[in-house]
Amino acid sequence: MSALLVTAAPAERRAPAGPLRVGPVTPEVHRAFLASRAAAGAGGPSFLQLPSWAQVKDGWCHQLVGWGTESGPLAGVALVLLRPFPGTRKYFAYLPEGPVADWADPDLDGWLGPLLAHLRASGAFAVRIGPGPAYRRWDAATLKAGTGAGRRLADVLADEVDPLGTVVADRLRARGWHRCGGDSGDGADAQPRHVFQIPLTGRSTDDLWSGLNQEWRRNVRKARRSGVEITVGSAADLPEFHRLLRITEERDGFRLGRDLAYYERQYAVLNAEHPGRMKLYLARHEGEVLAAHTMITVGGRVWYQTGASADHRREVRPSNALQWRMLLDAHAAGAAVYDLRGVPSTLDPGDRAHGLLRWKLGTGGQVVETLGEWEIPMQGTTNQALFRAFQAYLARR
The missing domain is CATH 3.40.630.30 (Gcn5-related N-acetyltransferase (GNAT))
Incomplete structure (x- = not known):
């Protein structure tokens, strides 16, 4: 055709x-x-x-x-x-x-x-x-209050349920579609079912700052006082990003299975399609790159895609400084939402995976459950x- x-x-x-x-x-x-x-x-x-x-x-x-x-x-x-x-x-x-x-x-x-x-x-x-529609949303304050041993997102009443998401799910089931991994979706979806988003529309930079919890504000200030510098890198910095990513995978117990060539290809083709679509942010302290995060922009949406950091000098909080700069840049570009991608469904502080959710909750955004x-x-x-x-x-x- x-x-x-x-x-x-x-x-x-x-x-x-x-x-x-x-x-x-x-x-x-x-x-x-x-x-x-x-x-x-x-x-x-x-x-x-x-x-x-x-x-x-x-x-x-x-x-x-x-x-x-x-x-x-x-x-x-x-x-x-x-x-x-x-x-x-x-x-x-x-x-x-x-x-x-x-x-x-x-x-x-x-x-x-x-x-x-x-x-x-x-x-x-x-x-x-x-499918595109969202299903449920939980505010950061709601999930902080709902945290506890053995608890999961599904145990907490959502702040918002999208009726369109509910209807689309029912329609798909009626037509013989099967939700990957059932209602929990743990480990079954190729893309994260639960993502973390910070709404930006109608908010000032002061609003974004006040949305951070005390720990986040303290860490951003500490990074600034310690002399952490944030810059936007280039393709030449991808090997350093990938080196830090391998360190992060080893430390946090996960493997993305992506080699340096994958990120070089991603950076090249996305920016060839639209200059500046993918950016690499670097956090330096005393001349050394301690953290590196990638960011992708399409229209009014901005994603923090992949983050990597060193094992040493973490006390100067380079990752907090990176995220704050990326959030400010997304806001300045007129984005409607800053998406920090996947979070685990556990609310149990004893689960190792909960640390990632806790870190993102500190930005004051929302957990959004997609239809998966x-x-x-x-x-x-x-x-x-x-x-x-x-x-x-x-x-x-």
């Missing part, structure tokens, strides 16, 4: 009635649609749906897909990552934090059904998506068997 040559349109515009066409779109059309969604408010789509992200993911092939009526505006797009199943011409189709569409559309089948049909025709034996990721196998005995084999492979990993 030739590329759809429909134009991007703001999210609030509805496509006119008529047959829906699904097919490839050019990177330019895809980016224009994402920009229109960002301009419509709420921060915009995820960086994982950028056309350039396909170049970051080594070992996957991809499609850029769009849909709309023959003469109407584009109604949705998706970056589809395709992982081939060895020895076959079949693929696992993954739409990270996508597709980008109007999830409030009551006619969900009107676009989701044709999208699935297109992916099946492309050889997909199963599809995994990450959902999967569905394509119809047919062969597709069902490949899906079960693929699930077993993921479980072993």
